[in-house]
Amino acid sequence: MRPWRGDDRAKGELAAIAALFSADAIDPGDDAQSVLTSLIDKATNESAGVSKELRQGMRRSVEILSGAVVRDIRNRQKKRWQDIDAEELTRQSLRYLYRIIVLLFAEARPELGILPVNDTDYQAGYSVARLREVALVDLHSELSAHSTHIQQSLEVLFALVNEGYEPPAQLDDARSIIFPGLRSALFGAEACPMLDRAELPDPVMQQVLANLCFTREQSGRERRSLSYATLGINQLGAVYEGLMAFRGFLATETLFEVDNDGDGDNGTWVIPASAADAYADDVFVTEPGPDGTPRRITYTEGDFVFRLAGRDRQRSASFYTPEVLTEFTVRHALDVYEEEHPEMSAADWLAVTVCEPALGSGAFANEAVNQLAARYLRKPPSANTAKPLTRIAIN
Numbered sequence: 001m002r003p004w005r006g007d008d009r010a011k012g013e014l015a016a017i018a019a020l021f022s023a024d025a026i027d028p029g030d031d032a033q034s035v036l037t038s039l040i041d042k043a044t045n046e047s048a049g050v051s052k053e054l055r056q057g058m059r060r061s062v063e064i065l066s067g068a069v070v071r072d073i074r075n076r077q078k079k080r081w082q083d084i085d086a087e088e089l090t091r092q093s094l095r096y097l098y099r100i101i102v103l104l105f106a107e108a109r110p111e112l113g114i115l116p117v118n119d120t121d122y123q124a125g126y127s128v129a130r131l132r133e134v135a136l137v138d139l140h141s142e143l144s145a146h147s148t149h150i151q152q153s154l155e156v157l158f159a160l161v162n163e164g165y166e167p168p169a170q171l172d173d174a175r176s177i178i179f180p181g182l183r184s185a186l187f188g189a190e191a192c193p194m195l196d197r198a199e200l201p202d203p204v205m206q207q208v209l210a211n212l213c214f215t216r217e218q219s220g221r222e223r224r225s226l227s228y229a230t231l232g233i234n235q236l237g238a239v240y241e242g243l244m245a246f247r248g249f250l251a252t253e254t255l256f257e258v259d260n261d262g263d264g265d266n267g268t269w270v271i272p273a274s275a276a277d278a279y280a281d282d283v284f285v286t287e288p289g290p291d292g293t294p295r296r297i298t299y300t301e302g303d304f305v306f307r308l309a310g311r312d313r314q315r316s317a318s319f320y321t322p323e324v325l326t327e328f329t330v331r332h333a334l335d336v337y338e339e340e341h342p343e344m345s346a347a348d349w350l351a352v353t354v355c356e357p358a359l360g361s362g363a364f365a366n367e368a369v370n371q372l373a374a375r376y377l378r379k380p381p382s383a384n385t386a387k388p389l390t391r392i393a394i395n
Helices: 013-021 035-083 086-108 120-125 128-132 142-146 149-163 193-197 202-213 233-243 273-278 312-316 323-340 346-350 363-378
Strands: 246-250 255-258 269-272 286-288 294-296 304-308
Touching: 035 086, 035 193, 035 202, 035 233, 035 246, 035 304, 086 128, 086 149, 086 193, 086 202, 086 233, 086 246, 086 304, 120 128, 128 149, 128 202, 142 202, 149 202, 233 363, 255 273, 269 273, 269 304, 323 363, 346 363
Parallel strands: none
Antiparallel strands: 246 304, 255 269, 286 294
16 A cells, blocks of 8 residues: 555655665665666556556457447347447547546545545445456346446446535535546536446446456456556556557448457457458457357447557547657757746746647646646745746647
8 A cells, every 4th residue: 555645654654765765775786776766667667568458458348338339229229220420439438438547547546636535435335446346246147237236336426526526514514525526528428428328237347347457367367456556647648549540330241350460469450251261260360159169259230340440540640649759848848948037936937838739638738737847846936926928839
């Protein structure tokens, strides 16, 4: 467990600081690397591994969620599934999944103040972590297979997170959970109405939570929990970037899944079953059948498919800028600006306005906020009122 500020227990905040910054941790001695540097490298590698697992889990979950919506419409409205806008369904499924990811990230970062994470009632009755515990539980009864408990629980949580909640004045003396309220479009009613209207059974939501909270199922290995505490905005951006090359559509004929390099992590494609004879057997992706015999992964008419879309991303110039580029670009822009304004105080830095005209996923804007905050903290306070300063354009 992470030691929080003010934790004066024997293994609390001071003990953690002493362990991290003691001579033993910092001095490499006869080794080429200090303990602290080794821990930092390990955390970096772990976050990269987590982001890769999360990207794959997101890809699988988009297909699972969207497929569940299509099946729900087919079951209740017959032929209406043919009118589904697959691209819009893909967008809404991604938004729904990002809702869950934001909450998992917020639960791993109590200091953000987005959720009442340290409240025992929140942990026991509302948290995503509570639902994660049932993600790998086998559902045996017919009733549980059609239950929508997980979906309903998430709906309540989404509403509380977005709209906020404070106890009425007459309940001041009673213990109650307080939600600050995000007021975010991501959690708004217009973000994913197709999923909100659909009935998403617990077995579907179990798969989604398992994909977002655990490593993939592999022969001979236990599924491990993904640590959202090690993720930052850049890792989440990498997840976003990895999904930009995929497209969702509804199959109009029987399709087989193929993989040209043997590594499913690099993405797979689908081909019409009618053209299967033109391909070698080893390119077809298989899965164990009911009797354990491998069989080709097949999609039939009406199934939702989420697969690589060729050069769509390159043609749209849609890319997530990696941290190494945003850090350098922002630092260079602010260094030049500071050279031109050498007398800037902390208050002056607060008056700086950043213009990022190519704002997409916010990679540059986020880096600018971080670096501006660092410069503000390094400068002495000023008694003078901050002067309006020229805007800085970063892109």
